[in-house]
Amino acid sequence: MVPKAFLQGILLAASFGSLFVSAAPSLSLSLSGAKYVNAVGDLKVTATLTNTGDETVKVLHDPHGALSDMPADTFSIANEDGSVPNFAGIMVKYVPKVAAEEHEYTVLHPGQSVDVEHDLSSAYDFSSSGEGVYSIHANTHFYIVDPSSPEGVSSVYADSTPHIAQISGIEQQQFDFGSDTEQNVFNATAIADDFEDLEDEVALEGVDLADDEEADLAEDDDDVKTNASFRRCSSRQRRLIRKAAVSAQRYVRSAYNYARSRHGSRNRRYKLWFGRWSPRRYVKVLRAFKRMNQNRYSGYTYDCSCRRSGTYAYVHPDNYGTVYLCGAFWRAPLVGKNSKAGTIVHESSHFTRNAGTIDRAYGHDKCKALALRNPNVAVRNADSYEYYTENTA
Numbered sequence: 001m002v003p004k005a006f007l008q009g010i011l012l013a014a015s016f017g018s019l020f021v022s023a024a025p026s027l028s029l030s031l032s033g034a035k036y037v038n039a040v041g042d043l044k045v046t047a048t049l050t051n052t053g054d055e056t057v058k059v060l061h062d063p064h065g066a067l068s069d070m071p072a073d074t075f076s077i078a079n080e081d082g083s084v085p086n087f088a089g090i091m092v093k094y095v096p097k098v099a100a101e102e103h104e105y106t107v108l109h110p111g112q113s114v115d116v117e118h119d120l121s122s123a124y125d126f127s128s129s130g131e132g133v134y135s136i137h138a139n140t141h142f143y144i145v146d147p148s149s150p151e152g153v154s155s156v157y158a159d160s161t162p163h164i165a166q167i168s169g170i171e172q173q174q175f176d177f178g179s180d181t182e183q184n185v186f187n188a189t190a191i192a193d194d195f196e197d198l199e200d201e202v203a204l205e206g207v208d209l210a211d212d213e214e215a216d217l218a219e220d221d222d223d224v225k226t227n228a229s230f231r232r233c234s235s236r237q238r239r240l241i242r243k244a245a246v247s248a249q250r251y252v253r254s255a256y257n258y259a260r261s262r263h264g265s266r267n268r269r270y271k272l273w274f275g276r277w278s279p280r281r282y283v284k285v286l287r288a289f290k291r292m293n294q295n296r297y298s299g300y301t302y303d304c305s306c307r308r309s310g311t312y313a314y315v316h317p318d319n320y321g322t323v324y325l326c327g328a329f330w331r332a333p334l335v336g337k338n339s340k341a342g343t344i345v346h347e348s349s350h351f352t353r354n355a356g357t358i359d360r361a362y363g364h365d366k367c368k369a370l371a372l373r374n375p376n377v378a379v380r381n382a383d384s385y386e387y388y389t390e391n392t393a
């Protein structure tokens with residue numbers, strides 16, 4: 001004999017359980033396109049996102065999600081041999097909370113779908129992987145607006161179906177970096193791989209940096225050049241960029257100095273953003289800041305044509321010195337958390353010749369969690385460098 005109250009409890013739990021399941025947002029993503037593609041330039045897929053739940057959802061246009069057609073790293077692609085085309089697209093600074101506030105999302109009612117076409121040849125270089133039968137998967141992670149969450153958004157993973165396409169005719173792909181109006185001035189002396197020595201030193205306890213490091217630093221005083229090139233920027237925007245570039249320069253100088261003068265447990269800022277200290281990871285961070293500190297941020301090329309309100313900026317990592325600024329950049333404070341100066345630092349860390357960082361975690365909370373969970377990735381993550389330089393908790 002089962003007590004009645006106990007049974008009722010079970011029934012209650014069961015009905016709450018089913019209520020919870022039916023209320024959870026649910027998305028389905030499918031990819032479609034031509035099965036046979038004779039030229040990589042024709043490799044287009046249509047992503048169809050459907051709201052399979054029974055609530056209306058607002059899905060953000062995350063640059064790394066199928067609702068954005070920006071050529072960010074949204075797809076995972078491999079042929080039957082397991083060869084993967086090189087990613088040749090853009091790296092974007094994005095803060096989901098800001099994008100939600102800017103209403104940069106698509107509203108999907110229950111059962112409703114939206115299609116977005118993607119040109120895969122603008123983000124992936126198939127000459128590295130060759131002809132073949134490719135399996136194309138889209139990132140299944142989506143942010144939806146969630147006022148009950150402190151970040152203003154929550155994550156939903158869509159059920160997904162990949163697209164299979166046979167590609168023949170791999171021609172030389174052109175990746176459009178825009179037209180540079182003026183060659184950016186990069187006057188750093190070739191950065192010798194003098195860090196091999198440093199690495200050995202750091203591996204020993206009681207680290208002390210060599211004197212020639214001090215000499216490097218002495219060159220980096222306040223004579224910041226103001227020969228930036230601007231593309232499609234208003235005079236107001238130019239003024240804001242010039243200030244932000246000067247502040248970005250101060251940020252990286254101070255970050256570099258701090259990183260090299262404090263090691264191990266004495267550097268709490270390092271631990272917060274890059275996680276547990278190890279000589280190998282520390283040298284990676286130090287090398288990144290050293291190279292960034294040798295950039296002249298006031299000599300970069302700034303392009304103001306991007307109009308996306310929820311996005312801060314993006315770069316092509318191999319196109320050193322050109323930064324594309326988007327809507328959220330103009331509303332950001334000059335310095336501090338997610339600032340203009342910090343955004344420029346973030347973008348500069350993506351340049352292959354600086355640190356070639358990736359965007360694995362965005363925002364303070366996610367970056368702190370990343371440092372704790374996976375310091376090896378934190379030292380490769382662009383926002384982690386930005387937050388280290390901004391130094392706001």
Ligand SMILES: [Zn+2]
Pocket residue numbers: 091092093094346347350358359382383
């Ligand atoms: Zn980024």
